[in-house]
Amino acid sequence: MRKIVFLWIALIAVSMNAFADGKVSFTASAPDAVAVGDQFRLSYTVTTQKVRDFRAPSMKGFDVLMGPSRSQQSSVQMINGQTTSTSSITFTYILMATAEGDFTIPGATITADGNQMVSNSVQVRVLPADQAANGASGNGGKQSEGTASRASSGTSVSNSDLFITATASKMTVYEQEAFLLTYKIYTLVDLRMFDNVKLPDFKGFHSQEVELPNDRRWGLEHYKGRNYQSTIYRQFVLFPQQAGKLTIDAARFDASIAKATQVADPFEAFFNGGSNYVEVKKTILTPQLTIDVKPLPAGKPADFSGGVGEFNITSSINSTNVKTNDAVTVKLV
Incomplete structure (x- = not known):
């Protein structure tokens, strides 16, 4: 009985180590382009569930319609005796684009596993609203990922x-x-x-x-x-x-x-x-x-091979310190 209990403890310890091996990341995602009036998702995902103090950045150029909503995901796999797990928490906003232009949403901050982290920033290009009949913006005010x-x-x-x-x-x-x-x-x-x-x-x-x-x-x-x-x-x-x-x-x-x-x-x-x-x-x-x-200008060289345009050529050598009779490699690109 003691051996069985010890075996279970060992398995749990191995699983816990496998869970802890993953490096924590904190990433932001949003569509590359939307139109004025479009609603879209801005998501921040951190790959651990030990988090606190999530702080969103300023979202200039966008109206915040909803958020942040919080969702969490986790999964465990055991393949050939190796246990792996993934767990994450996602904070999601629903935004609406209000003005044309190129906008940068700065990174958010969070404390994950006791460490403060900053996500990447995201760039969103806001296009003009559709000019078709009835002034339809293309998605009728529905959520989109660039509709x-x-x-x-x-x-x-x-x-x-x-x-x-x-x-x-x-x-x-x-x-x-x-x-x-x-x-x-x-x-x-x-x-x-x-x-x-x-x-x-x-x-x-x-x-x-x-x-x-x-x-x-x-x-x-x-x-x-x-x-x-x-x-x-x-x-x-x-x-x-x-x-x-x-x-x-x-x-x-x-x-x-x-x-x-x-x-x-x-x-x-x-x-x-x-x-x-x-x-x-x-x-x-x-x-x-x-x-x-x-046509090509007159007076072209007799050995002209047909190359027309602007060309760049660079050279490199694999070593600048050699002895007599040592071979070197020269590259022309």
């Missing part, structure tokens, strides 16, 4: 609900001078996927695609009076191979969109899988772009 404007009603998707821009970083360049071509999505609707994408062949240009992260990041952006969810879809570096007016043809995107509908008949909603969404197809064409390519 886009309202899309058009019905099952159709208008050209202002979903479109893709094609923009060039330079419209006038010299032959062989590189510039960046960006395709960017702007949407007010639930874009599910592209069934087909046809990009131009970039005739007259040498092209190199820019590698983008796999997890595409969406953000709120104010564009022509409305607040859209936007993301960069594809980017290319183009090098014009000849002088003159070169055209970048339109790109074509065949999109599938889920659009909310009003279902009056509950039986219809039931046999539709309980969903009041319909799939809408839409073809999107980007505008053509015309790039003015100037």
Whole structure:
């Protein structure tokens, strides 16, 4: 019996040590961008439950509608004899943006496990309110994490609900001078996927695609009076191979969109899988772009290889203190 009791005490001690091994953190989080009139969450999370004296900072530019509300979470896992635990407390505020601009909310302070800690600050960009009909701000005063404007009603998707821009970083360049071509999505609707994408062949240009992260990041952006969810879809570096007016043809995107509908008949909603969404197809064409390519100035060197633009070169050496016949490595970047 003593052995069993001793074993339980040992297990508890090991578990307590595992619990105490984690380093305490105190972090703040909020959406990167919201619009004037939007409500959003500002959260402070500390990874321990031994806390006191939480003090929030000044929140200039925002109205505090609620908070701080306090919630706590904890979990324990035992895998292959190793016990790990997580525990945290979150303090949450509901704020409303009242003015346009870029705002910094300073860090909050708290005493955690007997130590005073300061959280990170957060930056929030407040965009203008939506200028669409009826002055809709896009979320109707509901809570949001950066909500886009309202899309058009019905099952159709208008050209202002979903479109893709094609923009060039330079419209006038010299032959062989590189510039960046960006395709960017702007949407007010639930874009599910592209069934087909046809990009131009970039005739007259040498092209190199820019590698983008796999997890595409969406953000709120104010564009022509409305607040859209936007993301960069594809980017290319183009090098014009000849002088003159070169055209970048339109790109074509065949999109599938889920659009909310009003279902009056509950039986219809039931046999539709309980969903009041319909799939809408839409073809999107980007505008053509015309790039003015100037010829290279006269008198170029005979060994000119085509590099046009501003270039930086740096050099480094792996050692500055060597003996005779020692090898060194020189890097040029």
